[in-house]
Amino acid sequence: MALLRRIALTSYLDTVPFTYGIKHAPECRAELLLSSPSRSVELIEQGEVDFALVPTAAADRLRGVRILSEYCLSATERLATARMECDVPLQQIEQIIYDAEWFITPEILGRLCTHLWRIAPKLIDRNSLPADWQPAPTDAEIVSGTEAFTTPRHRRSEFDLGEEWRRSTHSPLVLGVWVARADVTPEESDAFERALTFGIEHTWEALEECAMGSTESYLQLTEQIDYLFDQEKDKALRKLWREGVKVAPRANPG
Numbered sequence: 094m095a096l097l098r099r100i101a102l103t104s105y106l107d108t109v110p111f112t113y114g115i116k117h118a119p120e121c122r123a124e125l126l127l128s129s130p131s132r133s134v135e136l137i138e139q140g141e142v143d144f145a146l147v148p149t150a151a152a153d154r155l156r157g158v159r160i161l162s163e164y165c166l167s168a169t170e171r172l173a174t175a176r177m178e179c180d181v182p183l184q185q186i187e188q189i190i191y192d193a194e195w196f197i198t199p200e201i202l203g204r205l206c207t208h209l210w211r212i213a214p215k216l217i218d219r220n221s222l223p224a225d226w227q228p229a230p231t232d233a234e235i236v237s238g239t240e241a242f243t244t245p246r247h248r249r250s251e252f253d254l255g256e257e258w259r260r261s262t263h264s265p266l267v268l269g270v271w272v273a274r275a276d277v278t279p280e281e282s283d284a285f286e287r288a289l290t291f292g293i294e295h296t297w298e299a300l301e302e303c304a305m306g307s308t309e310s311y312l313q314l315t316e317q318i319d320y321l322f323d324q325e326k327d328k329a330l331r332k333l334w335r336e337g338v339k340v341a342p343r344a345n346p347g
Contacts (some may be wrong), residue, residue, distance in 0.1 A: 098143035098277065099124045100285075101133035103196075104176030104240045106310060107166060107254040107268075107318050108146065114292020116142055117185060121288035130269065131194040143274045149267045150200040158272040163286040164293075165322040166177055166196070166269040167329075172255025173313055174241045175268075178248035183210045190228065193218040196268040197254060200333060202235070205254070209261035220264040230342035242313065255317070264329040291322055 104112055104127045115125050127302070128136065130148050137145040137158060144161075152160060168175075175197055188207075191197055199216050207214050222333055228234060234248070258266035271289075273282055276286055296314050300306040319326075 097301060098281065099126060099141065101126045101128050101142040103130050103133065103146060103269075105174070106242050106313065109303055109305065110292040110296050110314065110320070111164075111289055111300045112292070113302060114288045114290065116325060117295070118288035118291035120284060120324065123285075123288070129194040130196050135273065136277070137272060139232075139272065143269060143277050144282075145314050146269045146271055148196050148198050148237060148269055150198045151332050152265040152272055152306055152330075155272060157275050159275060160284060161271040161273055161286060162321075164271055164289045164320050165267055165326055165330075166327055167173070167265045167319045168255035169265055169316050169317055169319045170255055171253055171260045173253070174239065175235070175254040176241055176246070177182050177235055177252045177254060177257075178250065179245050179252075180230055180249045185231055186212055186233045187215050187216050187231040188215045189231070189233045189235065190217050190219050190222070190236065192202060195234050195235075195237050197237055198265045201238065201254070201258070203335065204336060205257055205333055209257060229310040235276040242310070262329065262332065264332070265326060267326050267333070268316075270322065270330065274303060277346075288322075291338045299334055308340060 100115055100123050102108060102111060102115070102125060115121060126142060130146070133145040133153070134147050134151045136142040137147065138155060146166065147155070148195050177189065189202060191202060202216060206214065226320065255266050296310060297306065297329070300310050300314070
């Protein structure tokens with residue numbers, strides 16, 4: 094039985110197969126740390142975990158790690174777990190409220206704002222706002238994760254970020270990639286990726302285990318989410334790295 098090391102992973106609908114595989118693959122033993130995407134970046138940087146699912150923009154900045162080549166977290170087109178809601182036309186948006194700890198990063202929003210929507214709003218981290226904050230009419234909000242999948246929109250208009258990304262770039266939206274510390278052996282990486290394969294092959298069982306088993310959630314994971322890190326995803330990832338810093342709007346420092 095292969096002894097895997099510590100793994101950092103964000104737990105929500107789209108990552109359910111990953112979690113299931115790590116927990117149940119026959120040849121896998123691992124210590125799983127559930128954390129936000131931003132915390133996963135910190136853990137892998139500090140050497141506290143050996144594998145981590147991190148936002149694509151962060152992967153370019155990490156040192157002492159390598160990207161694993163088999164799997165990622167991406168949207169084929171529609172992404173029911175990430176949308177932008179607003180009450181005014183795009184051109185009237187002054188601020189976009191987003192979660193800096195999630196997979197929808199300023200680089201992704203910046204690409205959409207600059208190349209597709211042709212707007213230049215401020216990006217405000219939701220975590221920097223007071224507890225009693227209420228959106229202004231010209232504020233847009235990013236709704237993401239399982240919440241986006243299970244709740245209807247609260248504002249007048251919504252924009253599916255997977256669809257918008259495809260319109261802007263003609264490529265899939267790669268939300269996160271798996272990285273491993275440099276000292277992880279090829280044998281350990283292979284065993285880890287076999288565990289992910291096991292989870293993806295048992296998607297329905299994974300959904301049932303976490304009480305999310307439904308036709309809608311199964312179709313989300315098997316038709317809208319694409320886990321294979323192929324050449325198209327690699328090309329999209331590197332394009333984001335090249336363009337992300339140049340197009341990211343000014344973010345509120347908190």
